[in-house]
Amino acid sequence: MSQATPYIFDATTANFDQLVIENSFHKPVLVDFWAEWCAPCKVLMPMLQQITESYQGELLLAKVDCDAEQDIVARFGIRSLPTVVLFKDGQPVDGFAGAQPESAVRTLLEPHVQMPPPAAADPLEQAEAAFAESHFAEAEAILQSILGEDNTNAKALILYARCLAERGELGEARTVLDAVKTDEHKAALAGAKAQLTFLSQAADLPDAADLKARLAKEPGDDEAVYQLAIQQLARQQYEAALEALLKLFVRNRSYSEGLPHKTLLQVFELLGNEHPLVTTYRRKLFAALY
Structure with a gap:
């Protein structure tokens, strides 16, 4: 059965103490005791992998093939499969035998594992939101950071030009738009150029x-x-x-x-x-x- 992330691995007699016991002093380790002939094991394992991935490194999953690792089975007195044991600070702290629904597994983990903080919003989305709320200076600062890493990002260039236009830097805004070399955002680019044209005309008119x-x-x-x-x-x-x-x-x-x-x-x-x-x-x- 394949590993999906660095947080999921096979544990053997040779590496169990290092990968499970020692690791559990840093992060909780869920140990899945399974065997090839065990049908419920094959249902449970993908769900355990999915749950582990959702913790983004805050939880580890060790898989023990009980047919191959009889010493570990004897060491922990495993009598039925699947059996799942949660290790923390070098000790088993919770577990269950038999297939369980995802909600039950998550309830078991909740007291022991911290969910990772939500991923930070995409910087370009943050800039777009700031611009939409007329926070032009905030949007411009975010866009400068994005363009500092990639000065060919067409979407960021177009929005940056619009920020410049909002504070009257029409010449600079036009230079930025001229740097957009892709047809990918044609409508947005046309709209920004149109706005510049009419902003320059509007500058001399009554408000x-x-x-x-x-x-x-x-x-x-x-x-x-x-x-x-x-x-x-x-x-x-x-x-x-x-x-x-x-x-x-x-x-x-x-x-x-x-x-x-x-x-x-x-x-x-x-x-x-x-x-x-x-x-x-x-x-x-x-x-x-x-």
Whole structure:
């Protein structure tokens, strides 16, 4: 029967004292007494291996083939198979005979074995979560650490560029995006480049709150509609922006020499043909044109 991890091993008469007794002063050792002819043993062993693996090194599993290791069988007075004995600090402290459900085995182990702490979250996931909550400095610090180890990580580069953009470092953000050399995250890369384009345009415009106040007083203010759409594109509020640009185009095709139409086409190009909003609004624009 195969070993799955370094925590699972065969114990023999020659190595039992070293692998089981001595090891048990450091980590609890579960000893599985089994034999090839024992059907319940073959059911129990994979479950014991799975339980051992779940402890990630906090528990060891020693397997004793009773047909081959008669001296160990006699030493511990094993009378039936399977028999499982837990050793701790050089002594047997608990055990059972016969097949048991997993819940019973875990209950037996609970007082003696510490479950390992949960694995730390993936750093990139931590950075994404921080960015989503607008904790840009925290996200940027995590991403710098990731990129310090692997400066070709496309997902990290794209998110790092977005962090830089959030604090106005548009030139540096563009340099970072230019370093992405894979098609793997095409949509995310297109979205980040689109955001940079519109952030640079939005920098010279009134802020969104002022524009909304203007539109509350004068809904037909074409300039405010267009400028608010640019602010929305800079914040990646694509649907609201595309809807506003389309309505402005339908209402006033000649506004600023057809600028809403040109901007719609620019957004389509930047987001890419596969983006669902591009599909929707390209169709709406076609209907408006013809």
